Amino acid sequence: MRIPRMPARPLQSKSEVILRNIVVVCLIAFFITFFFAPILIALIGSFHLWNPLKGQFVFNGLTNWKTAFQSSLFWRSMGNTVYYCVIAVVARVVIGMALASALFSRLTAGKSVFRTLYYLPTITPMIAVAFVWKFMFQPRFGLLNQVLGTQINWLFDSHYAMFAILLLTIWKDFGYAVVILLGGMYALPSDCYEAAEIDGASSWQRFSYITLPLLKPTTFFLIITSLIAYFQNYIPVMVLTEGGPGTITYVASYIIYDQAFVKYNFGYSSAISFILFVIIAVLTLVSFRANGMLEGRKHA
Amino acid sequence: MIRRRVYQGILMLLLAAGCVATTLPFLWMLSSSFKTNVEISALQQRFFPRTLSFQNYRDVFSKLNFLRYFMNSLFYAGALTLITVYTSSVSGFVLSKYRFKGREALFGAIMATMMVPGVVTMIPRYSIMQGLDLIDTYRSLLIPAVFTSFGIFLMRQSCKGIPDEMLEAARIDGANEFYVFHRIVFPMLRNAISSIAIFQFLWAWEDYLWPYLMIRSEDKQVLSVALNMFSGRYSTDYAGLFAATSITIVPVVVCYLVFQRRFIAGISSAAVKG
Numbered sequence: 001m002r003i004p005r006m007p008a009r010p011l012q013s014k015s016e017v018i019l020r021n022i023v024v025v026c027l028i029a030f031f032i033t034f035f036f037a038p039i040l041i042a043l044i045g046s047f048h049l050w051n052p053l054k055g056q057f058v059f060n061g062l063t064n065w066k067t068a069f070q071s072s073l074f075w076r077s078m079g080n081t082v083y084y085c086v087i088a089v090v091a092r093v094v095i096g097m098a099l100a101s102a103l104f105s106r107l108t109a110g111k112s113v114f115r116t117l118y119y120l121p122t123i124t125p126m127i128a129v130a131f132v133w134k135f136m137f138q139p140r141f142g143l144l145n146q147v148l149g150t151q152i153n154w155l156f157d158s159h160y161a162m163f164a165i166l167l168l169t170i171w172k173d174f175g176y177a178v179v180i181l182l183g184g185m186y187a188l189p190s191d192c193y194e195a196a197e198i199d200g201a202s203s204w205q206r207f208s209y210i211t212l213p214l215l216k217p218t219t220f221f222l223i224i225t226s227l228i229a230y231f232q233n234y235i236p237v238m239v240l241t242e243g244g245p246g247t248i249t250y251v252a253s254y255i256i257y258d259q260a261f262v263k264y265n266f267g268y269s270s271a272i273s274f275i276l277f278v279i280i281a282v283l284t285l286v287s288f289r290a291n292g293m294l295e296g297r298k299h300a
Numbered sequence: 301m302i303r304r305r306v307y308q309g310i311l312m313l314l315l316a317a318g319c320v321a322t323t324l325p326f327l328w329m330l331s332s333s334f335k336t337n338v339e340i341s342a343l344q345q346r347f348f349p350r351t352l353s354f355q356n357y358r359d360v361f362s363k364l365n366f367l368r369y370f371m372n373s374l375f376y377a378g379a380l381t382l383i384t385v386y387t388s389s390v391s392g393f394v395l396s397k398y399r400f401k402g403r404e405a406l407f408g409a410i411m412a413t414m415m416v417p418g419v420v421t422m423i424p425r426y427s428i429m430q431g432l433d434l435i436d437t438y439r440s441l442l443i444p445a446v447f448t449s450f451g452i453f454l455m456r457q458s459c460k461g462i463p464d465e466m467l468e469a470a471r472i473d474g475a476n477e478f479y480v481f482h483r484i485v486f487p488m489l490r491n492a493i494s495s496i497a498i499f500q501f502l503w504a505w506e507d508y509l510w511p512y513l514m515i516r517s518e519d520k521q522v523l524s525v526a527l528n529m530f531s532g533r534y535s536t537d538y539a540g541l542f543a544a545t546s547i548t549i550v551p552v553v554v555c556y557l558v559f560q561r562r563f564i565a566g567i568s569s570a571a572v573k574g
Binding site for chain 2: 024027180232
């Protein structure tokens with residue numbers, strides 16, 4: 001986005017120079033200290049044997065990186081991360097789209113009540129909610145088995161553990177998708193719908209030929225922000241399963257957390273965090289380009 | 301007409317199912333927080349407690365000092381919210397209304413930090429805080445969050461909407477820039493301020509890893525980290541944990557229900573502008 005050129009003001013007052021200098025200096029100092037320097041330190045640290053408890057900071061070349069790429073746990077957790085992200089994003093978008101269109105329909109009463117309640121899990125603290133769900137999954141007296149009438153040991157059965165983590169994630173976040181998509185739907189031009197109705201289009205046709213295509217930019221925004229957030233999501237894993245049973249539910253960001261702050265392998269953890277960083281950076285850049293193409297087509 | 305009714309019925313049923321799914325865990329948590337440990341793990345389960353017992357809350361407050369953690373969280377989240385609202389507004393103002401060399405580069409660099417995953421900067425920040433000897437102080441929680449790129453972005457957008465003529469008029473009347481920002485611009489940013497305040501407060505309230513790493517003394521600990529106590533030392537105290545999570549969640553839910561319009565407007569505006 002380009003800022004329209006402001007008329008150049010001839011005189012800069014003394015107070016403007018002072019205020020501007022204070023803010024600019026603070027911003028530069030802050031972002032160097034807490035973003036750019038740390039990124040550099042993490043990169044340098046990834047080539048070191050780095051353990052803060054033992055006071056170790058010894059250069060060890062590519063060892064951390066090699067260890068990561070040769071570790072089956074690393075590859076498993078990368079695979080799990082992709083699996084987790086894809087399922088969580090697809091579920092979020094599909095459920096969000098379904099409920100948003102249901103709320104968008106003129107047949108629906110009490111729209112704002114529904115919207116308010118759907119958004120409720122999103123605003124609550126993840127860590128607290130994860131603890132509540134840990135007990136929802138409790139096999140003997142947890143709510144889930146009681147409601148479903150099942151006897152599944154959700155968190156300790158390797159078939160269900162990842163599903164349980166996904167369930168918590170989807171439950172926590174679908175409301176955000178509903179609010180974003182519904183906001184997008186209200187912003188669509190109403191004359192399209194009027195014209196379609198005059199032409200006798202069914203509600204399914206209106207959805208698939210008008211709503212869905214016009215909502216592409218909003219959906220796209222939702223998918224990308226969700227992907228980036230889910231790549232870094234470790235709290236559900238940490239609280240519910242700690243990567244278990246065995247190593248079934250390890251995800252990349254949980255390895256980073258585990259290696260850094262449980263095992264104090266700062267160097268190894270930095271190497272993995274950098275791999276994650278590169279993946280997220282690539283995703284972001286690709287999304288900006290793709291978004292630009294979408295926008296371009298809209299104007300063409 | 302009948303088809304329409306059926307269709308409407310299915311629609312409402314679907315929406316109602318969604319509501320049950322979102323609210324049931326909260327209701328279960330709340331009702332369990334009034335049960336005893338024996339009743340929670342009983343073979344015969346009831347949704348509502350047999351007798352309404354406040355014992356769990358009394359225990360959590362008296363034995364585990366949860367009032368202290370609650371106040372600590374309130375202080376941390378409140379202080380951080382005030383700080384970031386101010387720093388975001390003033391940065392947004394300078395980055396949108398002043399023209400100077402390198403402005404776009406500076407803003408671009410700030411925006412680029414948004415895509416840096418928290419885990420990458422976490423380890424070096426930990427070392428920096430250790431080096432500055434700030435571990436176990438609230439300064440270690442507040443200083444790394446003084447500026448937020450999200451807040452600066454939102455405020456810069458809002459400041460752009462303020463007409464230059466208005467600021468110019470004040471300047472001609474002899475106001476200096478500090479007056480212009482604090483007395484004219486800042487009050488006009490009301491909507492953006494409430495959006496940022498809401499998000500910042502919620503983020504700080506649920507912040508887990510950073511306080512967990514920084515705060516060592518128990519009397520300085522925040523609520524979200526204190527919840528961990530139940531999965532360690534008090535591993536079987538389900539009742540206590542239900543009370544503790546209720547204390548963490550319920551105030552947020554109440555605030556949300558009171559200010560829900562602002563919440564929804566806040567996220568929608570952030571999404572559309574993003």
